[in-house]
Amino acid sequence: xxxxxxxxxxxxxxxxxxxxxxxxxxxxxxxxxxxxxxxxxxxxxxxxxxxxxxxxxxxxxxxxxxxxxxxxxxxxxxxxxxxxxxxxxxxxxxxxxxxxxxxxxxxxxxxxxxxxxxxxxxxxxxxxxxxxxxxxxxxxxxxxxxxxxxxxxxxxxxxxxxxxxxxxxxxxxxxxxxxxxxxxxxxxxxxxxxxxxxxxxxxxxxxxxxxxxxxxxxxxxxxxxxxxxxxxxxxxxxxxxxxxxxxxxxxxxxxxxxxxxxxxxxxxxxxxxxxxxxxxxxxxxxxxxxxxxxxxxxxxxxxxxxxxxxxxxxxxxxxxxxxxxxxxxxxxxxxxxxxxxxxxxxxxxxxxxxxxxxxxxxxxxxxxxxxxxxxxxxxxxxxxxxxxxxxxxxxxxxxxxxxxxxxxxxxxxxxxxxxxxxxxxxxxxxxxxxxx
Amino acid sequence: xxxxxxxxxxxxxxxxxxxxxxxxxxxxxxxxxxxxxxxxxxxxxxxxxxxxxxxxxxxxxxxxxxxxxxxxxxxxxxxxxxxxxxxxxxxxxxxxxxxxxxxxxxxxxxxxxxxxxxxxxxxxxxxxxxxxxxxxxxxxxxxxxxxxxxxxxxxxxxxxxxxxxxxxxxxxxxxxxxxxxxxxxxxxxxxxxxxxxxxxxxxxxxxxxxxxxxxxxxxxxxxxxxxxxxxxxxxxxxxxxxxxxxxxxxxxxxxxxxxxxxxxxxxxxxxxxxxxxxxxxxxxxxxxxxxxxxxxxxxxxxxxxxxxxxxxxxxxxxxxxxxxxxxxxxxxxxxxxxxxxxxxxxxxxxxxxxxxxxxxxxxxxxxxxxxxxxxxxxxxxxxxxxxxxxxxxxxxxxxxxxxxxxxxxxxxxxxxxxxxxxxxxxxxxxxxxxxx
Numbered sequence: 001x002x003x004x005x006x007x008x009x010x011x012x013x014x015x016x017x018x019x020x021x022x023x024x025x026x027x028x029x030x031x032x033x034x035x036x037x038x039x040x041x042x043x044x045x046x047x048x049x050x051x052x053x054x055x056x057x058x059x060x061x062x063x064x065x066x067x068x069x070x071x072x073x074x075x076x077x078x079x080x081x082x083x084x085x086x087x088x089x090x091x092x093x094x095x096x097x098x099x100x101x102x103x104x105x106x107x108x109x110x111x112x113x114x115x116x117x118x119x120x121x122x123x124x125x126x127x128x129x130x131x132x133x134x135x136x137x138x139x140x141x142x143x144x145x146x147x148x149x150x151x152x153x154x155x156x157x158x159x160x161x162x163x164x165x166x167x168x169x170x171x172x173x174x175x176x177x178x179x180x181x182x183x184x185x186x187x188x189x190x191x192x193x194x195x196x197x198x199x200x201x202x203x204x205x206x207x208x209x210x211x212x213x214x215x216x217x218x219x220x221x222x223x224x225x226x227x228x229x230x231x232x233x234x235x236x237x238x239x240x241x242x243x244x245x246x247x248x249x250x251x252x253x254x255x256x257x258x259x260x261x262x263x264x265x266x267x268x269x270x271x272x273x274x275x276x277x278x279x280x281x282x283x284x285x286x287x288x289x290x291x292x293x294x295x296x297x298x299x300x301x302x303x304x305x306x307x308x309x310x311x312x313x314x315x316x317x318x319x320x321x322x323x324x325x326x327x328x329x330x331x332x333x334x335x336x337x338x339x340x341x342x343x344x345x346x347x348x349x350x351x352x353x354x355x356x357x358x359x360x361x362x363x364x365x366x367x368x369x370x371x372x373x374x375x376x377x378x379x380x381x382x383x384x385x386x387x388x389x390x391x392x393x394x395x396x397x398x399x400x401x402x403x404x405x406x407x408x409x410x411x412x413x414x415x416x417x418x419x420x421x422x423x424x425x426x427x428x429x430x431x432x433x434x435x436x
Numbered sequence: 437x438x439x440x441x442x443x444x445x446x447x448x449x450x451x452x453x454x455x456x457x458x459x460x461x462x463x464x465x466x467x468x469x470x471x472x473x474x475x476x477x478x479x480x481x482x483x484x485x486x487x488x489x490x491x492x493x494x495x496x497x498x499x500x501x502x503x504x505x506x507x508x509x510x511x512x513x514x515x516x517x518x519x520x521x522x523x524x525x526x527x528x529x530x531x532x533x534x535x536x537x538x539x540x541x542x543x544x545x546x547x548x549x550x551x552x553x554x555x556x557x558x559x560x561x562x563x564x565x566x567x568x569x570x571x572x573x574x575x576x577x578x579x580x581x582x583x584x585x586x587x588x589x590x591x592x593x594x595x596x597x598x599x600x601x602x603x604x605x606x607x608x609x610x611x612x613x614x615x616x617x618x619x620x621x622x623x624x625x626x627x628x629x630x631x632x633x634x635x636x637x638x639x640x641x642x643x644x645x646x647x648x649x650x651x652x653x654x655x656x657x658x659x660x661x662x663x664x665x666x667x668x669x670x671x672x673x674x675x676x677x678x679x680x681x682x683x684x685x686x687x688x689x690x691x692x693x694x695x696x697x698x699x700x701x702x703x704x705x706x707x708x709x710x711x712x713x714x715x716x717x718x719x720x721x722x723x724x725x726x727x728x729x730x731x732x733x734x735x736x737x738x739x740x741x742x743x744x745x746x747x748x749x750x751x752x753x754x755x756x757x758x759x760x761x762x763x764x765x766x767x768x769x770x771x772x773x774x775x776x777x778x779x780x781x782x783x784x785x786x787x788x789x790x791x792x793x794x795x796x797x798x799x800x801x802x803x804x805x806x807x808x809x810x811x812x813x814x815x816x817x818x819x820x821x822x823x824x825x826x827x828x829x830x831x832x833x834x835x836x837x838x839x840x841x842x843x844x845x846x847x848x849x850x851x852x853x854x855x856x857x858x859x860x861x862x863x864x865x866x867x868x869x870x871x872x
Contacts (some may be wrong), residue, residue: 011869019628019648020648021644021647021648021649024647025647025768028769029769053648053649054646056513058448097702101616142546142613143615145613146613146614149610155613156592156609156610172723173592173609173610173613174585174591174592174609176580176613177582177591177609177612177613178582192455194455194457208457210672210676211457211459211460211461211489212455212456213457213489213669216459221644233651233668236646236672237665239676240646244763244767246683247682247683247686247759247762247763248759248760248763250683250686250759251686251755251758251846251858252752252755252756252759253759259764259769260760260761260764260769260770260778261764261769261770261774261777261778265781265784265785268782268785269785269788272753272756272785275752275756276749276752276753276756277792277793277796279748279749279752280608280745280748280749280797283745283748283749284800286745286748287741287742287744290740290741290743290744291741294737294738294741297737297740298737301730301733301734301737302730303728304726304737304740304743305723305730306723306858307726307740308719308722308723308726308743308744308746308747308855308859309720309723311744311850312715312716312852312855313712313715313716313719315751316688316711316712316715316848317708317712319687319688319847319848320687320688320689320711320712322687323683323684323686323687323688323689324684324687324689324692324696324704325696326683327680327683327684327779328695328696328697331676331680332461333464333697334696334697338697341697342696342697345701346704348701349701349704349705349708353708353709353712356713357712357713360656361716366722409672412685412752412755413845414649414747415748419744419748420744423744424752
């Protein structure tokens with residue numbers, strides 16, 4: 001038994017003695033050419049195991065480097081859901097070419113999954129499971145498990161279905177093992193287990209499995225007919241993918257979807273330049289606002305000194321609200337219909353913090369500069385914090401309402417909006433207080 | 437069978453017919469008083485199931501509302517790892533009081549877990565598992581499984597240990613069910629399964645289980661003696677908790693650790709005011725920088741117009757780098773020793789984007805303002821983007837090196853640093869180009 005966590009990456013030329021998951025991590029992190037070379041160097045028995053543990057992008061990459069025969073063998077070995085995910089990530093003609101390589105049966109299974117819309121539960125389910133009938137005895141069921149074990153993704157959990165595939169319940173392996181020989185599957189089956197629709201959103205399904213601690217969930221079609229099962233590990237992959245996406249977008253990037261060190265600089269630029277440009281264009285609004293107040297600025301240049309401080313605090317307050325709400329939406333703690341309640345809570349929070357910082361700011365600015373400017377800064381701070389919290393909470397909720405990823409309209413966008421409107425407030429307050 | 441995802445929250449007064457996980461979600465989201473009242477209203481049989489699915493903070497909350505007898509029953513029923521987590525979250529005297537309520541055996545189990553440091557694997561393992569001996573026959577093992585089933589957290593996976601508890605391997609239930617009657621546990625056991633140390637960091641362990649697709653991992657002490665097992669669902673809880681923490685800190689907040697709508701405004705303020713104040717104090721640096729260039733500003737007021745735009749673009753570039761690197765560190769795609777490589781990649785990325793935006797900026801500013809100022813803006817943009825990417829990539833890496841959560845030193849801190857240094861660059865470039 002190994003008792004150390006593989007915290008360090010092995011060198012690619014020294015993978016030999018390591019376990020498959022450590023090798024897979026190292027290959028995921030490597031750049032394309034090195035990854036393919038290292039993979040080709042693996043002993044065949046190990047290569048298969050490692051392949052199954054690679055991320056889809058790395059799988060697609062090493063497949064290119066294999067002989068047609070080996071490629072076919074690897075593809076045939078994969079679970080249909082993993083295969084559908086892999087093919088879904090490839091360019092269409094490449095996916096089409098690989099589909100042709102499969103045995104007819106495996107091809108049919110995979111194509112059935114690919115018919116479900118991207119992002120649906122159908123894409124991550126496996127159609128390979130052991131299905132039990134209600135009339136089976138425990139011994140029959142155990143025989144069915146033994147017979148089906150090689151193909152099924154899991155035998156820890158078996159759906160029970162009628163002849164017409166109508167889902168009746170589920171039985172887990174523990175129940176079978178612990179059961180009295182005389183009982184039938186109908187006696188053992190749990191019938192209050194939830195099922196999901198193949199067309200349900202996969203993130204919703206994954207989040208639900210996590211909340212309800214479900215290791216497996218059966219998937220049915222519109223007619224409540226069993227079409228597959230989703231296992232916990234695939235559900236957790238979905239959540240990790242979504243979390244990575246949220247994280248990237250909160251930082252004004254698109255997710256790069258592969259290990260950081262394995263992507264090229266140009267790909268990094270591509271994942272960021274669009275959002276950076278959009279935000280830069282939006283930020284030109286601040287030039288216009290300041291341009292409109294150029295006279296005020298000219299007569300009191302000292303006002304310029306506080307511009308970065310004020311919009312910085314506003315931006316941070318907005319980022320706090322936005323990030324909190326994006327996360328709350330992602331984990332389903334908040335829903336769009338809570339918008340009013342959320343906005344009120346956030347504005348209250350923002351104003352409270354604004355007042356606290358304004359008091360400190362007033363004291364400091366009036367000591368080092370003068371009382372009138374201190375008053376302008378203090379009033380602006382309260383207003384800007386309240387405004388930032390409002391914008392920061394409503395933007396993600398609005399995005400969700402419009403079926404846009406809330407993370408897209410979080411911190412960076414909120415900051416940019418708050419910059420421009422904050423400046424407007426600042427100079428209006430300055431004109432009123434200073435009489436310029 | 438239910439075939440709908442519970443996408444909507446039920447009303448708290450209409451929980452009766454719903455399944456435990458839906459009720460638990462609704463209670464998690466409710467405010468304290470309503471939650472306790474609704475929980476007291478549940479039928480006893482259902483209350484126990486719901487209790488097990490509640491988040492630790494909600495469990496602690498409803499426990500307060502129970503009769504001493506019921507409280508004891510609920511606590512005794514919990515898995516030791518869930519109980520340790522719950523007690524770990526409570527104030528010390530409260531935890532102490534609840535420990536006294538437990539049966540002696542359960543108290544001993546819980547205290548054994550609480551002796552491991554917070555954040556260690558020992559805290560999330562369960563000491564209740566079915567342990568097999570290498571000499572057992574399959575029938576013996578199945579009998580042991582049946583006998584131990586009620587107490588063990590899982591019977592899908594059994595560690596195999598010698599008399600002195602030295603870990604020898606593992607056997608899963610599927611292998612037992614499929615095995616030939618004549619084989620012994622020694623024949624069936626997998627011996628190349630990794631184990632983790634009870635003192636290992638629980639996030640590392642969870643990340644490892646996810647990468648290696650391990651449903652259960654055995655936990656050993658320094659002497660390689662078996663002390664517990666960690667199940668996948670508990671590992672995923674850890675990852676979700678850490679991800680929530682990263683997310684909050686990237687948005688300059690501390691995590692609130694419970695459903696958003698269930699916490700008070702004051703708690704929201706508390707989770708944010710410290711970071712906001714620290715950042716505000718750091719941001720006063722910008723006032724000093726601008727103060728030092730007040731003469732320059734007075735002679736060319738137009739320079740002020742571009743301040744928010746330039747520091748906004750710098751801040752966004754820095755946020756992109758910081759967020760990418762925080763995530764890459766969290767998922768172990770990048771390690772501190774990669775710092776140089778990462779910094780070079782990020783600076784290259786930042787400079788490329790800076791040049792692109794500078795060209796566009798030069799054209800626009802020279803059309804609407806004048807060529808000299810356009811040149812100042814363009815040069816500053818290139819410098820500020822390169823600088824922001826450098827700071828944005830190095831801050832999280834430095835934090836990790838110093839064993840501080842990288843997310844703490846991500847987007848908001850980077851933005852604040854880039855604001856001040858970016859202004860310095862801007863005015864130095866302006867002085868050089870404009871000769872003021």
